[in-house]
Amino acid sequence: MNEGATSPQQPETLFEKVWNGHVVKPQSADNPAVLYIDLHLIHEVTSPQAFDVLRRRGLRLRRPDKCLATMDHSTPSLPTSPSGRIPFVDALAEAQVAKLVENCREFGVQLFDLSSSRNGIVHVIGPELGATQPGKTIVCGDSHTSTHGAFGALAFGIGTSEVGHVMATQCLLQYKPNTYAVNVQGRLAPGVTAKDLILGLIGKIGIGGGTGHVFEYRGEAIEALGMDERMTVCNMSIEAGARAGMIAPDETTYAYLAGREMAPSGADWDAALACWRALPTDPGATFDAEVDLDAASLEPMITYGTHPGMTMPIRAHVPNPNGSPSEHKALQYMGLEPGQQLLGHKVDVVFIGSCTNSRIQDLRQAATVFKDRKVASGMRALIVPGSKEVKVQAEAEGLDRIFREAGAEWREPSCSMCIAMNGDQLSPGEYAVSTSNRNFEGRQGKGSRTFLASPLTAAATAVRGVITDARELGGV
Numbered sequence: 001m002n003e004g005a006t007s008p009q010q011p012e013t014l015f016e017k018v019w020n021g022h023v024v025k026p027q028s029a030d031n032p033a034v035l036y037i038d039l040h041l042i043h044e045v046t047s048p049q050a051f052d053v054l055r056r057r058g059l060r061l062r063r064p065d066k067c068l069a070t071m072d073h074s075t076p077s078l079p080t081s082p083s084g085r086i087p088f089v090d091a092l093a094e095a096q097v098a099k100l101v102e103n104c105r106e107f108g109v110q111l112f113d114l115s116s117s118r119n120g121i122v123h124v125i126g127p128e129l130g131a132t133q134p135g136k137t138i139v140c141g142d143s144h145t146s147t148h149g150a151f152g153a154l155a156f157g158i159g160t161s162e163v164g165h166v167m168a169t170q171c172l173l174q175y176k177p178n179t180y181a182v183n184v185q186g187r188l189a190p191g192v193t194a195k196d197l198i199l200g201l202i203g204k205i206g207i208g209g210g211t212g213h214v215f216e217y218r219g220e221a222i223e224a225l226g227m228d229e230r231m232t233v234c235n236m237s238i239e240a241g242a243r244a245g246m247i248a249p250d251e252t253t254y255a256y257l258a259g260r261e262m263a264p265s266g267a268d269w270d271a272a273l274a275c276w277r278a279l280p281t282d283p284g285a286t287f288d289a290e291v292d293l294d295a296a297s298l299e300p301m302i303t304y305g306t307h308p309g310m311t312m313p314i315r316a317h318v319p320n321p322n323g324s325p326s327e328h329k330a331l332q333y334m335g336l337e338p339g340q341q342l343l344g345h346k347v348d349v350v351f352i353g354s355c356t357n358s359r360i361q362d363l364r365q366a367a368t369v370f371k372d373r374k375v376a377s378g379m380r381a382l383i384v385p386g387s388k389e390v391k392v393q394a395e396a397e398g399l400d401r402i403f404r405e406a407g408a409e410w411r412e413p414s415c416s417m418c419i420a421m422n423g424d425q426l427s428p429g430e431y432a433v434s435t436s437n438r439n440f441e442g443r444q445g446k447g448s449r450t451f452l453a454s455p456l457t458a459a460a461t462a463v464r465g466v467i468t469d470a471r472e473l474g475g476v
Protein backbone atom coordinates (compact mmCIF):
# COMPACT_ATOMS: atom_id res chain seq x y z
CA MET A 1 0.00 0.00 0.00
CA ASN A 2 1.24 3.54 -0.73
CA GLU A 3 2.47 5.54 2.23
CA GLY A 4 -0.29 7.87 3.28
CA ALA A 5 -2.96 6.29 1.12
CA THR A 6 -6.24 6.16 2.93
CA SER A 7 -8.27 3.04 2.46
CA PRO A 8 -11.96 3.73 3.05
CA GLN A 9 -12.72 2.39 6.54
CA GLN A 10 -15.64 -0.07 6.62
CA PRO A 11 -18.16 1.06 9.22
CA GLU A 12 -18.07 -1.38 12.15
CA THR A 13 -20.35 -2.31 14.99
CA LEU A 14 -19.30 -2.10 18.64
CA PHE A 15 -18.99 -5.89 18.70
CA GLU A 16 -16.82 -5.97 15.57
CA LYS A 17 -14.47 -3.36 16.99
CA VAL A 18 -13.94 -5.30 20.20
CA TRP A 19 -13.71 -8.66 18.40
CA ASN A 20 -11.27 -7.42 15.75
CA GLY A 21 -9.11 -5.78 18.39
CA HIS A 22 -8.63 -9.13 20.15
CA VAL A 23 -8.10 -11.59 17.31
CA VAL A 24 -4.69 -13.22 17.69
CA LYS A 25 -5.28 -15.58 14.78
CA PRO A 26 -8.28 -15.17 12.47
CA GLN A 27 -10.88 -17.82 11.97
CA SER A 28 -10.41 -20.09 8.94
CA ALA A 29 -12.78 -22.45 7.19
CA ASP A 30 -11.90 -25.24 9.59
CA ASN A 31 -10.75 -23.47 12.70
CA PRO A 32 -12.16 -20.95 15.12
CA ALA A 33 -10.38 -17.68 15.79
CA VAL A 34 -7.89 -17.38 18.63
CA LEU A 35 -9.18 -14.56 20.77
CA TYR A 36 -7.17 -12.75 23.45
CA ILE A 37 -8.95 -12.45 26.79
CA ASP A 38 -8.48 -9.35 28.94
CA LEU A 39 -10.24 -10.49 32.09
CA HIS A 40 -11.02 -13.95 33.42
CA LEU A 41 -13.47 -14.11 36.30
CA ILE A 42 -13.48 -17.23 38.40
CA HIS A 43 -15.90 -18.74 40.92
CA GLU A 44 -15.99 -21.90 42.98
CA VAL A 45 -18.39 -23.97 40.85
CA THR A 46 -16.75 -24.08 37.43
CA SER A 47 -13.05 -23.73 38.28
CA PRO A 48 -11.98 -26.81 40.29
CA GLN A 49 -11.65 -29.21 37.34
CA ALA A 50 -9.80 -26.57 35.31
CA PHE A 51 -7.27 -26.00 38.09
CA ASP A 52 -6.89 -29.79 38.38
CA VAL A 53 -6.07 -30.10 34.69
CA LEU A 54 -3.40 -27.42 35.00
CA ARG A 55 -1.94 -29.15 38.01
CA ARG A 56 -1.89 -32.52 36.27
CA ARG A 57 -0.16 -31.09 33.24
CA GLY A 58 2.31 -29.07 35.29
CA LEU A 59 1.05 -25.75 33.89
CA ARG A 60 0.83 -22.38 35.58
CA LEU A 61 -1.64 -19.59 34.80
CA ARG A 62 -0.47 -17.64 31.75
CA ARG A 63 -1.58 -14.32 33.30
CA PRO A 64 -2.70 -14.61 36.92
CA ASP A 65 -2.90 -10.81 36.96
CA LYS A 66 -5.78 -11.01 34.47
CA CYS A 67 -7.86 -13.24 36.76
CA LEU A 68 -10.13 -12.36 39.64
CA ALA A 69 -11.91 -14.90 41.82
CA THR A 70 -14.85 -14.73 44.17
CA MET A 71 -17.09 -17.20 45.97
CA ASP A 72 -20.83 -16.74 45.54
CA HIS A 73 -22.87 -19.79 44.49
CA SER A 74 -22.25 -22.14 47.40
CA THR A 75 -21.82 -19.49 50.03
CA PRO A 76 -24.62 -19.06 52.55
CA SER A 77 -26.52 -15.79 52.81
CA LEU A 78 -26.55 -16.23 56.58
CA PRO A 79 -23.76 -14.40 58.38
CA THR A 80 -20.50 -15.92 59.56
CA SER A 81 -20.67 -16.43 63.33
CA PRO A 82 -18.51 -14.26 65.61
CA SER A 83 -16.30 -17.31 66.12
CA GLY A 84 -15.72 -17.46 62.35
CA ARG A 85 -17.97 -20.42 61.58
CA ILE A 86 -19.54 -20.11 58.13
CA PRO A 87 -23.00 -21.77 58.01
CA PHE A 88 -22.51 -23.79 54.80
CA VAL A 89 -25.51 -25.84 53.74
CA ASP A 90 -23.47 -29.04 53.55
CA ALA A 91 -19.96 -30.48 53.43
CA LEU A 92 -19.95 -30.35 49.61
CA ALA A 93 -20.49 -26.60 49.54
CA GLU A 94 -17.84 -26.13 52.20
CA ALA A 95 -15.33 -28.30 50.31
CA GLN A 96 -15.98 -26.44 47.05
CA VAL A 97 -15.27 -23.10 48.66
CA ALA A 98 -12.19 -24.46 50.48
CA LYS A 99 -10.90 -25.77 47.15
CA LEU A 100 -11.17 -22.33 45.59
CA VAL A 101 -9.14 -20.84 48.43
CA GLU A 102 -6.49 -23.52 47.97
CA ASN A 103 -6.39 -23.15 44.18
CA CYS A 104 -6.17 -19.36 44.23
CA ARG A 105 -3.34 -19.54 46.75
CA GLU A 106 -1.41 -22.14 44.73
CA PHE A 107 -1.88 -20.42 41.36
CA GLY A 108 -1.57 -16.83 42.55
CA VAL A 109 -5.07 -15.59 41.77
CA GLN A 110 -6.54 -12.64 43.65
CA LEU A 111 -9.53 -13.97 45.60
CA PHE A 112 -12.29 -12.05 47.29
CA ASP A 113 -13.30 -14.53 49.96
CA LEU A 114 -16.08 -14.15 52.50
CA SER A 115 -13.89 -12.09 54.81
CA SER A 116 -13.19 -9.58 52.02
CA SER A 117 -15.09 -6.29 51.83
CA ARG A 118 -15.12 -6.86 48.06
CA ASN A 119 -16.84 -10.24 48.11
CA GLY A 120 -20.06 -10.75 46.21
CA ILE A 121 -21.63 -12.30 43.14
CA VAL A 122 -19.06 -12.43 40.36
CA HIS A 123 -21.13 -10.30 37.98
CA VAL A 124 -21.77 -7.69 40.62
CA ILE A 125 -18.21 -7.23 41.85
CA GLY A 126 -16.42 -7.07 38.46
CA PRO A 127 -18.13 -3.80 37.54
CA GLU A 128 -17.97 -2.45 41.09
CA LEU A 129 -14.22 -2.93 41.21
CA GLY A 130 -13.88 -1.15 37.88
CA ALA A 131 -12.35 -4.34 36.45
CA THR A 132 -15.15 -4.50 33.88
CA GLN A 133 -14.33 -1.89 31.26
CA PRO A 134 -15.44 -0.88 27.76
CA GLY A 135 -13.70 -2.69 24.93
CA LYS A 136 -12.44 -5.59 27.05
CA THR A 137 -12.97 -9.26 26.33
CA ILE A 138 -14.25 -10.84 29.53
CA VAL A 139 -15.01 -14.49 30.19
CA CYS A 140 -16.11 -16.58 33.14
CA GLY A 141 -17.31 -20.12 33.56
CA ASP A 142 -20.78 -18.74 34.01
CA SER A 143 -23.55 -18.01 31.53
CA HIS A 144 -24.50 -14.65 33.00
CA THR A 145 -21.11 -13.18 32.17
CA SER A 146 -23.15 -11.34 29.54
CA THR A 147 -23.89 -8.85 32.34
CA HIS A 148 -20.54 -7.12 31.79
CA GLY A 149 -21.53 -6.22 28.23
CA ALA A 150 -23.42 -3.29 29.76
CA PHE A 151 -20.06 -1.48 29.71
CA GLY A 152 -19.36 -2.11 26.04
CA ALA A 153 -17.22 -5.15 26.84
CA LEU A 154 -17.52 -8.39 24.89
CA ALA A 155 -18.36 -10.69 27.77
CA PHE A 156 -19.61 -14.25 27.65
CA GLY A 157 -19.79 -17.50 29.55
CA ILE A 158 -17.47 -20.42 28.80
CA GLY A 159 -17.42 -24.08 29.76
CA THR A 160 -15.08 -25.62 32.30
CA SER A 161 -12.64 -26.99 29.71
CA GLU A 162 -12.43 -23.51 28.18
CA VAL A 163 -11.80 -22.10 31.66
CA GLY A 164 -8.70 -24.30 31.61
CA HIS A 165 -7.68 -23.06 28.14
CA VAL A 166 -7.91 -19.43 29.22
CA MET A 167 -6.00 -20.15 32.42
CA ALA A 168 -3.17 -21.78 30.47
CA THR A 169 -3.01 -19.44 27.47
CA GLN A 170 -5.03 -16.27 28.20
CA CYS A 171 -6.69 -17.04 24.86
CA LEU A 172 -9.84 -18.76 23.72
CA LEU A 173 -10.90 -20.53 20.55
CA GLN A 174 -14.09 -18.92 19.29
CA TYR A 175 -16.16 -18.81 16.13
CA LYS A 176 -17.24 -15.27 15.35
CA PRO A 177 -20.88 -14.76 16.28
CA ASN A 178 -23.30 -12.70 14.20
CA THR A 179 -24.52 -9.26 15.19
CA TYR A 180 -28.06 -8.41 16.27
CA ALA A 181 -29.38 -4.90 16.91
CA VAL A 182 -32.04 -4.62 19.59
CA ASN A 183 -33.50 -1.16 19.01
CA VAL A 184 -35.49 0.11 21.96
CA GLN A 185 -37.14 3.38 21.07
CA GLY A 186 -39.17 5.64 23.36
CA ARG A 187 -39.08 5.74 27.15
CA LEU A 188 -40.17 3.24 29.78
CA ALA A 189 -43.34 4.32 31.58
CA PRO A 190 -43.23 4.88 35.37
CA GLY A 191 -43.27 1.55 37.22
CA VAL A 192 -41.80 -0.27 34.19
CA THR A 193 -38.16 -1.24 34.67
CA ALA A 194 -35.13 -2.67 32.90
CA LYS A 195 -36.24 -6.14 34.02
CA ASP A 196 -39.56 -5.68 32.25
CA LEU A 197 -37.73 -4.53 29.14
CA ILE A 198 -35.58 -7.65 28.95
CA LEU A 199 -38.44 -10.00 29.83
CA GLY A 200 -40.46 -8.24 27.13
CA LEU A 201 -37.69 -8.85 24.60
CA ILE A 202 -37.33 -12.53 25.51
CA GLY A 203 -41.10 -12.92 25.33
CA LYS A 204 -41.05 -11.40 21.86
CA ILE A 205 -38.13 -13.24 20.23
CA GLY A 206 -38.16 -16.41 22.36
CA ILE A 207 -35.47 -18.25 24.29
CA GLY A 208 -33.69 -19.23 21.09
CA GLY A 209 -34.20 -15.90 19.33
CA GLY A 210 -30.65 -14.69 19.83
CA THR A 211 -28.83 -17.96 19.15
CA GLY A 212 -25.48 -17.47 17.42
CA HIS A 213 -25.65 -13.69 17.84
CA VAL A 214 -24.35 -10.92 20.03
CA PHE A 215 -27.00 -8.36 20.87
CA GLU A 216 -26.33 -4.68 20.82
CA TYR A 217 -29.03 -2.90 22.82
CA ARG A 218 -29.49 0.60 21.43
CA GLY A 219 -31.94 3.45 21.25
CA GLU A 220 -33.33 6.12 23.50
CA ALA A 221 -34.66 3.78 26.19
CA ILE A 222 -31.28 2.08 26.58
CA GLU A 223 -29.37 5.36 26.68
CA ALA A 224 -31.68 6.57 29.47
CA LEU A 225 -30.84 3.59 31.71
CA GLY A 226 -28.32 3.82 34.54
CA MET A 227 -25.52 1.25 34.74
CA ASP A 228 -27.31 -1.00 37.22
CA GLU A 229 -30.29 -1.19 34.88
CA ARG A 230 -28.12 -1.75 31.81
CA MET A 231 -26.57 -4.69 33.64
CA THR A 232 -30.02 -6.14 34.30
CA VAL A 233 -30.74 -6.02 30.57
CA CYS A 234 -27.40 -7.49 29.43
CA ASN A 235 -27.53 -10.14 32.18
CA MET A 236 -30.49 -11.90 30.59
CA SER A 237 -29.19 -11.81 26.98
CA ILE A 238 -28.25 -15.44 27.45
CA GLU A 239 -31.86 -16.29 28.32
CA ALA A 240 -32.75 -15.26 24.76
CA GLY A 241 -30.02 -17.58 23.54
CA ALA A 242 -27.57 -14.81 22.62
CA ARG A 243 -23.83 -15.33 23.06
CA ALA A 244 -23.53 -11.90 24.66
CA GLY A 245 -25.26 -8.55 24.99
CA MET A 246 -23.54 -5.20 24.65
CA ILE A 247 -24.35 -1.53 25.17
CA ALA A 248 -22.16 1.21 23.74
CA PRO A 249 -20.24 3.08 26.43
CA ASP A 250 -21.25 6.68 27.01
CA GLU A 251 -21.05 9.39 29.67
CA THR A 252 -23.16 7.24 32.03
CA THR A 253 -20.58 4.44 31.72
CA TYR A 254 -17.60 6.74 32.26
CA ALA A 255 -19.19 8.43 35.28
CA TYR A 256 -19.77 4.99 36.83
CA LEU A 257 -16.19 3.85 36.27
CA ALA A 258 -14.32 7.02 37.24
CA GLY A 259 -12.44 6.56 40.49
CA ARG A 260 -13.13 2.81 40.86
CA GLU A 261 -10.36 0.73 42.40
CA MET A 262 -9.29 -1.10 39.24
CA ALA A 263 -10.28 1.53 36.69
CA PRO A 264 -7.44 3.48 35.10
CA SER A 265 -6.54 6.82 36.66
CA GLY A 266 -4.64 9.98 35.74
CA ALA A 267 -3.09 9.93 32.27
CA ASP A 268 -4.14 6.27 31.87
CA TRP A 269 -7.75 7.30 32.36
CA ASP A 270 -7.47 9.94 29.63
CA ALA A 271 -5.90 7.43 27.27
CA ALA A 272 -8.52 4.81 28.06
CA LEU A 273 -11.32 7.31 27.58
CA ALA A 274 -10.01 8.23 24.13
CA CYS A 275 -10.14 4.53 23.14
CA TRP A 276 -13.55 3.98 24.71
CA ARG A 277 -15.04 6.93 22.85
CA ALA A 278 -14.14 5.26 19.57
CA LEU A 279 -16.04 2.07 20.40
CA PRO A 280 -19.70 2.88 19.60
CA THR A 281 -21.07 1.44 16.37
CA ASP A 282 -20.20 3.60 13.35
CA PRO A 283 -23.01 5.24 11.40
CA GLY A 284 -23.79 3.02 8.44
CA ALA A 285 -22.62 -0.19 10.10
CA THR A 286 -25.01 -3.04 9.49
CA PHE A 287 -26.22 -5.90 11.68
CA ASP A 288 -27.01 -9.47 10.69
CA ALA A 289 -30.37 -9.27 12.47
CA GLU A 290 -32.51 -6.57 14.01
CA VAL A 291 -35.59 -6.22 16.20
CA ASP A 292 -37.51 -3.14 17.34
CA LEU A 293 -39.07 -2.76 20.74
CA ASP A 294 -41.28 0.15 21.77
CA ALA A 295 -40.35 0.97 25.36
CA ALA A 296 -43.39 3.15 26.01
CA SER A 297 -45.80 0.31 25.29
CA LEU A 298 -44.10 -2.12 27.71
CA GLU A 299 -45.92 -3.12 30.88
CA PRO A 300 -44.46 -4.72 34.02
CA MET A 301 -43.80 -8.31 32.94
CA ILE A 302 -44.03 -11.64 34.74
CA THR A 303 -43.28 -15.22 33.70
CA TYR A 304 -45.99 -17.84 33.98
CA GLY A 305 -44.09 -20.93 32.80
CA THR A 306 -40.83 -22.77 33.23
CA HIS A 307 -38.50 -20.78 31.00
CA PRO A 308 -37.96 -17.03 30.72
CA GLY A 309 -39.64 -16.84 27.32
CA MET A 310 -42.99 -17.78 28.86
CA THR A 311 -43.63 -14.23 29.92
CA MET A 312 -46.55 -11.82 29.74
CA PRO A 313 -47.66 -8.39 30.95
CA ILE A 314 -48.60 -8.66 34.63
CA ARG A 315 -52.27 -7.84 34.00
CA ALA A 316 -52.61 -10.32 31.11
CA HIS A 317 -54.14 -13.80 31.21
CA VAL A 318 -52.10 -17.01 31.00
CA PRO A 319 -52.00 -17.92 27.30
CA ASN A 320 -53.43 -21.12 25.93
CA PRO A 321 -50.71 -23.69 25.13
CA ASN A 322 -52.42 -24.19 21.75
CA GLY A 323 -51.44 -27.81 21.50
CA SER A 324 -47.80 -27.30 22.52
CA PRO A 325 -46.98 -30.25 24.82
CA SER A 326 -44.09 -28.43 26.50
CA GLU A 327 -46.22 -25.35 27.26
CA HIS A 328 -48.98 -27.60 28.55
CA LYS A 329 -46.51 -29.42 30.80
CA ALA A 330 -45.13 -26.09 32.03
CA LEU A 331 -48.59 -24.88 33.07
CA GLN A 332 -49.22 -28.18 34.82
CA TYR A 333 -45.96 -27.87 36.73
CA MET A 334 -46.86 -24.31 37.66
CA GLY A 335 -50.38 -25.33 38.69
CA LEU A 336 -51.90 -22.74 36.37
CA GLU A 337 -54.84 -22.76 33.97
CA PRO A 338 -54.95 -21.09 30.55
CA GLY A 339 -56.97 -17.89 30.69
CA GLN A 340 -56.25 -17.32 34.35
CA GLN A 341 -54.91 -13.98 35.59
CA LEU A 342 -51.80 -14.07 37.75
CA LEU A 343 -52.76 -10.91 39.60
CA GLY A 344 -53.98 -12.01 43.01
CA HIS A 345 -52.26 -15.42 42.82
CA LYS A 346 -51.00 -16.53 46.25
CA VAL A 347 -47.21 -16.55 46.66
CA ASP A 348 -45.18 -18.09 49.50
CA VAL A 349 -41.79 -16.43 49.13
CA VAL A 350 -40.42 -13.27 47.57
CA PHE A 351 -36.75 -13.28 46.61
CA ILE A 352 -35.04 -10.02 45.74
CA GLY A 353 -31.46 -10.67 44.67
CA SER A 354 -29.26 -12.46 42.08
CA CYS A 355 -26.87 -11.04 39.49
CA THR A 356 -29.91 -9.73 37.63
CA ASN A 357 -31.41 -7.53 40.34
CA SER A 358 -29.30 -7.23 43.50
CA ARG A 359 -27.62 -3.89 42.92
CA ILE A 360 -28.21 -0.69 44.82
CA GLN A 361 -30.70 0.67 42.30
CA ASP A 362 -32.76 -2.53 42.61
CA LEU A 363 -32.78 -2.29 46.38
CA ARG A 364 -33.72 1.39 46.28
CA GLN A 365 -36.68 0.52 44.08
CA ALA A 366 -37.76 -2.30 46.37
CA ALA A 367 -37.44 0.01 49.38
CA THR A 368 -39.87 2.52 47.86
CA VAL A 369 -42.49 -0.22 48.10
CA PHE A 370 -41.54 -1.64 51.51
CA LYS A 371 -41.39 1.77 53.17
CA ASP A 372 -44.10 2.09 55.83
CA ARG A 373 -45.59 -1.22 54.76
CA LYS A 374 -45.39 -4.76 56.16
CA VAL A 375 -44.65 -8.09 54.53
CA ALA A 376 -48.01 -9.90 54.35
CA SER A 377 -48.60 -12.50 57.04
CA GLY A 378 -47.57 -16.00 56.01
CA MET A 379 -45.21 -14.58 53.39
CA ARG A 380 -41.40 -14.79 53.54
CA ALA A 381 -39.39 -12.06 51.88
CA LEU A 382 -35.66 -12.51 51.39
CA ILE A 383 -33.53 -9.57 50.32
CA VAL A 384 -30.00 -10.51 49.35
CA PRO A 385 -27.59 -7.77 48.23
CA GLY A 386 -25.27 -8.76 45.37
CA SER A 387 -22.09 -7.76 47.11
CA LYS A 388 -20.60 -6.44 50.31
CA GLU A 389 -20.33 -3.06 48.67
CA VAL A 390 -24.03 -3.04 47.81
CA LYS A 391 -24.79 -4.12 51.38
CA VAL A 392 -22.71 -1.35 52.93
CA GLN A 393 -24.23 1.24 50.58
CA ALA A 394 -27.78 0.04 51.28
CA GLU A 395 -27.15 0.20 55.02
CA ALA A 396 -25.66 3.69 54.72
CA GLU A 397 -28.90 4.75 53.03
CA GLY A 398 -31.04 3.07 55.70
CA LEU A 399 -32.61 0.64 53.23
CA ASP A 400 -31.90 -2.35 55.48
CA ARG A 401 -33.96 -0.65 58.21
CA ILE A 402 -36.87 -0.23 55.82
CA PHE A 403 -36.67 -3.92 54.87
CA ARG A 404 -36.32 -5.16 58.43
CA GLU A 405 -39.12 -2.94 59.74
CA ALA A 406 -41.34 -4.34 57.01
CA GLY A 407 -40.51 -7.83 58.25
CA ALA A 408 -38.24 -8.88 55.38
CA GLU A 409 -35.00 -10.81 55.93
CA TRP A 410 -31.85 -8.82 55.12
CA ARG A 411 -29.05 -11.21 54.20
CA GLU A 412 -25.38 -11.44 53.27
CA PRO A 413 -24.28 -11.38 49.60
CA SER A 414 -24.75 -14.72 47.80
CA CYS A 415 -26.42 -16.20 44.72
CA SER A 416 -28.83 -17.38 47.39
CA MET A 417 -32.26 -18.49 46.23
CA CYS A 418 -31.46 -17.85 42.57
CA ILE A 419 -29.90 -21.31 42.41
CA ALA A 420 -30.70 -23.05 45.69
CA MET A 421 -27.29 -24.62 46.27
CA ASN A 422 -26.48 -22.72 49.42
CA GLY A 423 -29.32 -23.37 51.83
CA ASP A 424 -31.79 -20.80 50.49
CA GLN A 425 -34.56 -22.58 48.67
CA LEU A 426 -38.28 -23.14 48.34
CA SER A 427 -40.09 -26.23 49.60
CA PRO A 428 -41.73 -28.48 47.00
CA GLY A 429 -44.80 -26.83 45.48
CA GLU A 430 -44.08 -23.40 46.91
CA TYR A 431 -44.45 -20.33 44.73
CA ALA A 432 -41.93 -17.50 44.58
CA VAL A 433 -41.86 -14.18 42.87
CA SER A 434 -38.16 -13.88 42.18
CA THR A 435 -36.03 -11.13 40.65
CA SER A 436 -33.56 -13.72 39.34
CA ASN A 437 -33.23 -14.87 35.73
CA ARG A 438 -34.24 -18.52 35.56
CA ASN A 439 -37.57 -20.16 36.32
CA PHE A 440 -36.68 -23.70 35.27
CA GLU A 441 -38.33 -26.65 37.01
CA GLY A 442 -36.67 -27.11 40.37
CA ARG A 443 -34.37 -24.12 39.95
CA GLN A 444 -35.22 -22.71 43.38
CA GLY A 445 -35.45 -26.12 45.06
CA LYS A 446 -37.11 -29.42 44.17
CA GLY A 447 -40.70 -28.79 43.05
CA SER A 448 -40.25 -25.00 43.34
CA ARG A 449 -42.43 -22.77 41.19
CA THR A 450 -40.98 -19.46 40.11
CA PHE A 451 -42.50 -16.28 38.72
CA LEU A 452 -39.73 -14.00 37.42
CA ALA A 453 -40.39 -10.30 37.76
CA SER A 454 -38.85 -6.94 38.65
CA PRO A 455 -37.90 -5.80 42.16
CA LEU A 456 -40.95 -3.49 42.15
CA THR A 457 -43.31 -6.36 41.38
CA ALA A 458 -41.55 -8.61 43.88
CA ALA A 459 -41.79 -6.03 46.66
CA ALA A 460 -45.44 -5.24 45.90
CA THR A 461 -46.20 -8.97 46.00
CA ALA A 462 -44.41 -9.28 49.35
CA VAL A 463 -46.58 -6.65 50.99
CA ARG A 464 -49.84 -7.94 49.54
CA GLY A 465 -49.07 -11.68 49.77
CA VAL A 466 -50.38 -12.17 46.24
CA ILE A 467 -49.03 -11.22 42.82
CA THR A 468 -49.46 -7.47 42.60
CA ASP A 469 -48.91 -4.76 40.04
CA ALA A 470 -46.74 -2.29 41.99
CA ARG A 471 -48.42 0.61 40.20
CA GLU A 472 -51.59 -0.16 42.16
CA LEU A 473 -49.83 0.77 45.38
CA GLY A 474 -49.06 4.28 44.17
CA GLY A 475 -45.86 6.21 44.71
CA VAL A 476 -43.68 3.98 42.50
Ligand SMILES: CC(C)[C@H](C(=O)O)[C@@H](O)C(=O)O
Residues within 6 Å of the ligand: 045, 046, 073, 141, 142, 143, 144, 157, 419
Ligand atom coordinates in the same frame (compact mmCIF):
# COMPACT_ATOMS: atom_id res chain seq x y z
C1 LIG B 1 -23.06 -22.47 38.20
C2 LIG B 1 -23.02 -21.83 36.85
C3 LIG B 1 -22.31 -22.75 35.91
C4 LIG B 1 -24.38 -21.42 36.34
C5 LIG B 1 -24.30 -20.64 35.03
O1 LIG B 1 -23.44 -20.85 34.19
O2 LIG B 1 -25.09 -19.80 34.78
C6 LIG B 1 -25.14 -20.59 37.35
O3 LIG B 1 -24.52 -19.38 37.63
C7 LIG B 1 -26.55 -20.37 36.89
O4 LIG B 1 -27.03 -19.26 36.98
O5 LIG B 1 -27.20 -21.34 36.48
Ligand code: SF4
Residues within 6 Å of the ligand: 072, 073, 121, 142, 144, 354, 355, 356, 414, 415, 418, 419, 436, 437
Ligand atom coordinates in the same frame (compact mmCIF):
# COMPACT_ATOMS: atom_id res chain seq x y z
S1 SF4 C 1 -26.99 -15.10 40.92
FE1 SF4 C 1 -27.94 -16.83 39.91
S2 SF4 C 1 -27.72 -16.44 37.73
FE2 SF4 C 1 -26.29 -15.12 38.78
S3 SF4 C 1 -24.37 -16.22 38.82
FE3 SF4 C 1 -25.45 -16.70 40.72
S4 SF4 C 1 -26.60 -18.53 40.29
FE4 SF4 C 1 -25.98 -17.72 38.30
